[in-house]
Amino acid sequence: MPQSGEIWHDHLQWTLGFAGHGGLWAVAIVLALATLALTAVHVRSLNRRMHRATILGLRTLTLAVLLVVLAQPTWVARADRQGMRKVVVLVDASRSMAVGTEGKRRWDRALGAARQILSRGGATLWTFGSGAAAGGDLRLLEPDQPDTDLLGALRKVRDTLTPDGLRAVVVISDGLDNGELRGRTGPEAVALDGESAEVVRSLRVPVHGVTIDDPKPVRDVAVAGLRMSQFGYARTFMPVSVDLELTGLSGDKGVLSLQLLDNGRPLVTQEVPIAGLQRRTISLEFQPLHVGTHVIEAVVAPLPDEATLSNNRAYAGLSVVRDRVRVLHLAGQPSWDTRFLRTHLRAAANVDLVSFYIMVGEGAGAYVAGEETTLIPFPAKEIFEDALSGFDAIILHDFPYGPFQLDQYMPQVGRHIRDGGGLLVIGGPLALSAGGYQGTPLADLLPVQLAPPGDDGGWAEGALQPLLTPLGAGHAVAMLGRDPQESAAAWSRHRLYGRNSGILPREGTAMLVTDAKGRAVVALGEVERGRSAVVASASLWTWAFGADTADGAEQKASGAAEIDARGDYHRLLDQLLAWLVRDPDYELLRVESPKQAVPVGQPVALRVTARDGAGHPLAHLPLRWERVDPSANPPDAAAARPGPSTDERGEATLVVPDLPAGAWLVVVEVDWHGRPQRAVVPVVVARPTAEVAAIQPDDRLLALVAKASGGTLWQGVPPASGVPVASADPTDPLARADLVHTELWSRPEVLLALIALLGAEWALRRRWGLA
């Protein structure tokens, strides 16, 4: 229901008028005079003079009243009403108005201008930002709106006030709009677009602009934009463009430090010279390392005396998928195990394989000299220094530690694995204790402890029966059937030949497969964000080649349980690799955030799913969770809090309340077979940065709005003659004079007076004996 927006300024003028017919009144006067004359003759019969005068007076009064009634006297009140319709003063209360220089905010100057206009009368205050609202106490208002939407505010004014009640709209703003108007109108536009212009014109009054500028340019650097694809591939370089807005820094000669972060962890840092253009775009690139949801953050280090720090960072969501698993396969020697693993990896459509085999022994000497061979030196530097980060998983296959100076590259290898890479060590006579791993940094990355090689040199020949542990029976990596029972049966039908000895479990080791004496055959472990696995045998190839397996017809004929050794080989290796690279399908616990970024103040609802290795739901598992600040070094984890339990479907919704602004990691844990299972999801709690992305006042949009509506653009406070306020405007089509008629003759008091006069005369005449 639109409210009246009119403010009437009344100028009243009273006049007396007569509505009676003039001719009739003249006749009445003649008749009245005649009646008086007859009455005067008639009262001469009274003896007393007093009585005669009284009767004559009463008759005169009666006739006078009758004459008044016939004349129909009326008071006419004339009200002159001038064009004093409402002027709406629309003040920008967005966060950019909190910026200022010399100790005075733009907001303070805007309020000063508003007060001046309001003091002229006939104006009313509105504020706008994300929305628009009327009223408010100027002393209490603060510029805290997260966005600026001028077009929305003008619509609200139009829909709230009747068009006839508006005289003008005065917008007081720094001109920085990040709403619909900015979206529709490009920075180089010379006129408003059609729809915006229609909104402005539908107000049917001028929209004036008052630009609040800064006395001197603020010093500020803003990340005005972070442009990149929303989707990327793991370990594939992604281009990123960062738009920087530099304000008030033209005289500076230093450098800015621009940093790109992935889930709070630094990716790239680049120094940008300050001198030069105000706006520049910095091109960077980075490799998202892990599949899943990432929050990419561009941050500029604060400058001294910077106007605001709230625009120094920008976020972008990124969903990373894996196009291909990139595997580095390093073999200490060609063997049947390396040959069948290579065949497996080469046949996998989603694997991008780089292999390097050590082809010659130390004593080969003259046999392999010169150009007669196709041998190339082991490119240790290229692999471990230059290209390591490009691989999702590294397979050391019966690879010795000593001969290739791995020591000097272990810092890089360790960083890569701890940063999320996967390491698979496949045993053999050259690996693990037999390969000199014990006591080296490489051993620290393994899920097992290594003892010095004993009498067997760290390698024991002989057939062994691999056995699933209770953990392995339900684990996705070791699952060789549709359920744990079927998987255990499959393992019991396989054999392995040769085993690395001197392998001991350590705290946190997930022992999946052992020999009959409980010694590790397949073991897994977490290495910070990365993973490692050990297969302590070099004979898995016998499964792939079917060495111990009767073919289908033979199995049928013998009645033996069917063994698909070749299928089990491929399945085990697929599962190992998938687990190493954290393929979500092979995770026991999965956590997903439905939103890439959540506004400040909103709780985050995370979807949690728990499934065993065969895909069966894990019900009634109590969750616990903690919030980790990934940018802290070391990452700062809050105390773990209890969460809900999984339901019958193995699912739960975990609501994380009240995360402060920033990028966080939420770590969710459950206990399964006495071992904690973790899943991590990044959550971004963001304040919108668009509002303060470009901080320098910009009157171009206000000018276009004023131009479209016939308004004027002023800098600072408009002149007194500018905004029409209390002064009358004769050209206003709404100006008019209202007449109010008040009839005096038709009032009941007149009738009563007439009756009283006639009655009194009648009574006196009777008393005094007058006929």
Add this chain to the structure above:
Amino acid sequence: MRALLVAAATALACVPSAQTGHALSAAAVQLAWLKTPAGPDPTTALETWSQEMRLRTSVAMAGQPVALRADDRAILRYPLLYLPGDRALPPLSDGAVALLRRHFSSGGTLLVDNVGRAEASAAFDASLRRELGRIIPQQLQKVPPGHVVFRTFYRLDRAVGRRADSHDLEGLRVGNHYAVLYTRNDLAGALQRHSLGGFALAVVPGGETQRELALRLAVNLAMYALCLDYKDDQTHVLYLLSHRRTASPSALPPPDRGD
């Protein structure tokens, strides 16, 4: 250290496996040959082959060569089989045909050597083609000169043995690899040793130079069985490493091979 390990592996390879009674050293490579009425015992030649592999390469070679019948399921423990022949090969049993077919389809390799003394045995040649046709319904094809088998370790431009009647290899492909490689030049003759340790047979016409080429061919053939097309990849390994950002197999330059 490596020598010790290899020796240990070789010694331990003699531990019999649970199921077949044949020694199985899964971590080491053991040569096995098919014992048929068509060919002589190549044991000393295979020992030379193993010894040269140890000397020249990093491959851990295990113990004595193993002689197997073609219808012995144990052939499924030896991905590389050797078949010599200097006379007609009797028809293989159906079981042997099935086992060999399974061996090939599982990724195994059969090296066939025509060890005819003066020249390649035509009888063996014909019977071999007949029996192979029963296993894989294909004809033996010439292996292209640029194929990776000629550079999987040594760079070779021809395939010679004790004889050099033909410079070519022939082969049968199963999937992406040659399951059968056939040389008509008596490769084993160039490797065969007499009881005093010297080479038993003269190599013609190239003498010791040709013998060295024959040894190198033997190394390449074993390396091919072990590494397949690894050297095709390795040609590009530095390229791959330096172009990790964008490289995909389809974007790589083609390998310098003839097939």
